[in-house]
Amino acid sequence: MSLDTANRKVVLSVKDLHTDIKTENGVVHAVDGVSFDLHNNEVLAIVGESGCGKSVTALSMLKLLPKRVSKITQGSVMLGDLDLTKVSDRGMRKIRGKRIAMIFQDALTGLNPVHRVGDQIAEMILIHEDVTKRQAHQQAIRLLDQVGIPNASERADRYVHEFSGGMRQRAMIALAMALEPEVLIADEPTTALDVTVQAQVLEVLLEVKERIGSSIILITHDLGVVAGMADRVLVMYAGRIIEEQSANGLYHNPMHPYAWGLLNAMPRVDEVLSDHLASIPGAPPSLIEPPKGCRFASRCPMAEPVCEEVYPEVIRVARSSVACHFADRPDWGRALWNAEVMS
Amino acid sequence: MLRYILRRIAVTIPILLGISLLIFVSARQISSPEGQLTLNPRIPPEAKAAYIEALGLDRPWYEQYLTWLGNFVTGDFGVSLVKNGQEVWPIVQSALANTLLLAVVSIAISLLLGVILGTVAAVRRNSIFDIVATFGAFVAFSVPVFLSGLLLQLIFSVQLGWLPTAGIYSPGQQGFDLVDRVEHLVLPGTALALQLIAVYSRFMRASMLEVLEADYIRTARSKGLSELRVISQHGVRTALIPVVTRAAIDIGLIVGGLIVTERVFQYPGMGLLFLDSLFAGDYPILLAVTMIVVLSVFIMNLVADLLYAVLDPRIRFA
Ligand SMILES: Nc1ncnc2c1ncn2[C@@H]1O[C@H](COP(=O)(O)OP(=O)(O)OP(=O)(O)O)[C@@H](O)[C@H]1O
Ligand SMILES: [Mg+2]
Numbered sequence: 157m158s159l160d161t162a163n164r165k166v167v168l169s170v171k172d173l174h175t176d177i178k179t180e181n182g183v184v185h186a187v188d189g190v191s192f193d194l195h196n197n198e199v200l201a202i203v204g205e206s207g208c209g210k211s212v213t214a215l216s217m218l219k220l221l222p223k224r225v226s227k228i229t230q231g232s233v234m235l236g237d238l239d240l241t242k243v244s245d246r247g248m249r250k251i252r253g254k255r256i257a258m259i260f261q262d263a264l265t266g267l268n269p270v271h272r273v274g275d276q277i278a279e280m281i282l283i284h285e286d287v288t289k290r291q292a293h294q295q296a297i298r299l300l301d302q303v304g305i306p307n308a309s310e311r312a313d314r315y316v317h318e319f320s321g322g323m324r325q326r327a328m329i330a331l332a333m334a335l336e337p338e339v340l341i342a343d344e345p346t347t348a349l350d351v352t353v354q355a356q357v358l359e360v361l362l363e364v365k366e367r368i369g370s371s372i373i374l375i376t377h378d379l380g381v382v383a384g385m386a387d388r389v390l391v392m393y394a395g396r397i398i399e400e401q402s403a404n405g406l407y408h409n410p411m412h413p414y415a416w417g418l419l420n421a422m423p424r425v426d427e428v429l430s431d432h433l434a435s436i437p438g439a440p441p442s443l444i445e446p447p448k449g450c451r452f453a454s455r456c457p458m459a460e461p462v463c464e465e466v467y468p469e470v471i472r473v474a475r476s477s478v479a480c481h482f483a484d485r486p487d488w489g490r491a492l493w494n495a496e497v498m499s
Numbered sequence: 500m501l502r503y504i505l506r507r508i509a510v511t512i513p514i515l516l517g518i519s520l521l522i523f524v525s526a527r528q529i530s531s532p533e534g535q536l537t538l539n540p541r542i543p544p545e546a547k548a549a550y551i552e553a554l555g556l557d558r559p560w561y562e563q564y565l566t567w568l569g570n571f572v573t574g575d576f577g578v579s580l581v582k583n584g585q586e587v588w589p590i591v592q593s594a595l596a597n598t599l600l601l602a603v604v605s606i607a608i609s610l611l612l613g614v615i616l617g618t619v620a621a622v623r624r625n626s627i628f629d630i631v632a633t634f635g636a637f638v639a640f641s642v643p644v645f646l647s648g649l650l651l652q653l654i655f656s657v658q659l660g661w662l663p664t665a666g667i668y669s670p671g672q673q674g675f676d677l678v679d680r681v682e683h684l685v686l687p688g689t690a691l692a693l694q695l696i697a698v699y700s701r702f703m704r705a706s707m708l709e710v711l712e713a714d715y716i717r718t719a720r721s722k723g724l725s726e727l728r729v730i731s732q733h734g735v736r737t738a739l740i741p742v743v744t745r746a747a748i749d750i751g752l753i754v755g756g757l758i759v760t761e762r763v764f765q766y767p768g769m770g771l772l773f774l775d776s777l778f779a780g781d782y783p784i785l786l787a788v789t790m791i792v793v794l795s796v797f798i799m800n801l802v803a804d805l806l807y808a809v810l811d812p813r814i815r816f817a
Pocket of ligand 2: 210212343488
C-alpha cells in the first residue's frame with residue numbers, strides 16, 4: 157500500500173517536539189525531539205515498545221496531558237498555520253474533536269458508563285455546531301449506523317456496557333468522525349479486541365477515513381496492523397523517532413537495527429501473537445537521564461564505541477530517514493539479527 | 500425492579516421478626532412494670548392486679564410477644580405505661596417527624612456542601628484549599644457532638660444571643676411558627692452537619708479523584724468540552740453515585756442515632772424519646788421506637804440500592 161506522499165499536502169507538522177513529565181523519580185523526557193509530517197489522507201503508523209512515548213506524543217498534540225505534571229518544553233505542532241503548542245486552552249477546545257479527534261484503546265473505559273452512547277456523541281456535536289438537540293441526536297444515530305452498528309436508533313439509547321467489544325470501538329470511531337476532523341489519532345484502537353474483531357474495526361476505520369477524507373495517525377504495537385493499513389511508519393525508540401519509512405519499505409528494507417529487531421521478533425504473517433515487540437532482549441534506557449549516545453546501543457548487536465558516545469545524525473535516504481551511525485551498511489542488520497523471517 | 504423490591508421485602512420480614520423478638524425480650528428485661536407496680540405502696544393491690552391483667556403481664560412472655568406483635572402489625576402500638584396511658588403512636592409519630600426533619604435538612608445541606616468541597620478539593624488536589632479542607636474535615640469529624648454542640652450553644656445562644664439553645668419552640672409558643680421552628684433547628688442541624696460535611700466531602704474527594712483518572716474523562720476533554728462541563732457532566736455525575744447512596748443510608752441510621760445531639764439540644768426526637776422511655780421503663784414506647792428505627796434502616800438501605808440502580812445504569816437487578 158505504498159503511497160506517493162511527496163505531492164500531498166501536509167495536514168499536520170510536528171517539529172522537534174519535547175514533552176517532559178514530572179514523576180516521583182524525576183523528570184521523564186517522554187518525548188525528546190520528535191518531528192514528522194502527516195500528509196493529506198494518509199495513514200501514518202507509529203510503532204515502538206511500551207513506554208517509548210507514543211501516547212505522550214499523541215496527547216501532546218491535543219494538549220491532553222495533565223498540566224500539573226507535564227509540559228511541552230520545546231517544538232511546534234503545526235495544524236495548517238496554527239501552532240497548537242501556542243494555542244490557549246479555550247482555543248484548543250475548538251480544535252479537539254472538531255479538527256483533531258482521538259480514538260482511545262478501550263471504549264469500555266473510554267466512554268462514560270452513565271451516559272447513553274448516542275448522547276455522548278450528540279454532546280460533542282452540540283458543543284461545536286449550531287444545531288438543536290434533536291438534530292444532534294439524529295446525527296449521532298446516523299453516525300452509529302455508518303460505522304456498522306445494527307439498529308442504530310435503538311442502540312443510541314443504550315449504555316456502553318451493553319455493547320460488545322467491537323461495537324464499543326465502532327461507537328468510539330463514530331464519535332471521532334462525527335465532526336469530520338482533518339486528523340484522527342487512534343491510540344492502539346484494537347489492542348483490547350479479539351483478533352477476529354480487530355480486522356473489522358480497522359476496516360471501519362479505513363472506510364471512515366475515505367468517507368470524510370481525513371488523515372490517520374495510528375499508534376500500535378502490532379506490525380501486522382501496520383502492514384495491513386499504514387502508508388508510512390515512524391519507528392519510535394526511547395522518546396525519539398529512529399526510523400521513518402513507507403510501510404512497504406520497512407518490511408522489505410528496514411534500516412535501523414532496532415527496526416530489524418522488531419521485524420525479526422514479529423511472528424510470521426500466519427501466526428498470531430500478542431505483544432510482538434517484547435521479544436528483543438534487554439530493556440530500553442531510562443527516559444529520566446537518557447544516554448548521550450544512541451539510545452539503542454546497549455541492546456544493539458552491531459554497536460561500536462561511537463554508538464555509546466555520539467547520538468547518530470538523522471540520515472535522509474530518499475523519502476525515508478534513519479538515525480544510525482551504520483545505516484549505510486545495508487546488510488549488517490540482516491546478518492547480525494540472523495533474521496529468519498526474511499527468508 | 501418491582502420483583503426486586505418485593506423480594507427484598509420478603510427477605511426483610513423474617514429478619515424484622517427476629518429483631519422484634521430480641522427487642523421485646525430485652526425491653527421486657529430492662530424494664531419491669533410489674534415490679535414497679537408491686538413496689539409502689541400507694542397503688543392499692545386490686546388496682547395493681549387489674550392493671551397487670553389489662554396489660555397481660557401475668558401471661559407467659561411468648562404470649563405477650565405475640566399479642567404485642569399482632570397489635571403492632573395492625574398499627575396498634577398500645578398505650579404508654581407512664582404517660583397517663585397516652586397512646587404510643589402519636590408520641591412516636593411526633594418524635595419521628597422531628598428527627599426526620601432534622602436528618603433530612605442536615606443531610607441535604609451537608610450533601611450539597613460536601614459534594615462541592617470534595618469536588619474542588621479533588622480537582623485542585625494538594626492545593627492550599629485541599630489541605631485546609633482536609634484539616635477542617637479531620638477536626639470537624641473528630642470533635643464529638645456533645646462538645647461541638649455545647650460550643651455552638653455557648654457562642655450563638657449564650658454569648659451572642661442569636662439562637663435558642665434547646666427545644667423546638669420558644670416557651671409559650673402556641674401552634675406552628677415557621678421562623679421559630681427554623682431558629683430551633685439551626686444549632687442542632689449545624690452540629691450534625693459539621694460531621695456530615697466532613698464525611699461527605701472526604702468521600703466525594705476520594706470518589707472524584709478516582710473518576711478524574713478515568714479514561715472517559717480524557718475522552719470528554721478530547722471532544723472539546725470545557726473543563727467545567729467535563730467536571731460537572733462527566734466527573735461529578737459519576738462520582739456522586741456512591742456519595743448520594745451513602746446519604747440515603749445515613750437518613751435511616753440517623754433516625755435512631757441522634758441520641759447525643761438530641762440530648763444536648765433537648766430536641767424532642769426519636770433519640771430523646773428512646774432515652775426517656777428507657778429510663779422510665781416505658782417498654783411499649785421503647786419497643787415502638789426501636790422497631791421504627793430498625794425499619795427505617797431497612798427502608799433507607801433499600802432506597803439506597805434503588806437509587807444506585809437509577810443513577811448507575813451498569814447496576815441491574817438480577
Ligand atoms: N501520566 C504519566 N505520569 C508519569 N509518567 C508517565 C505518564 N504518562 C506517561 N508517562 C511516562 O512517559 C513515558 C512514555 O509513555 P507513553 O505512554 O507515551 O508510552 P507508549 O509508547 O504509549 O507505551 P504503550 O505502548 O505502553 O502505550 C513512559 O516512560 C511513561 O512511564
Ligand atoms: Mg500508549
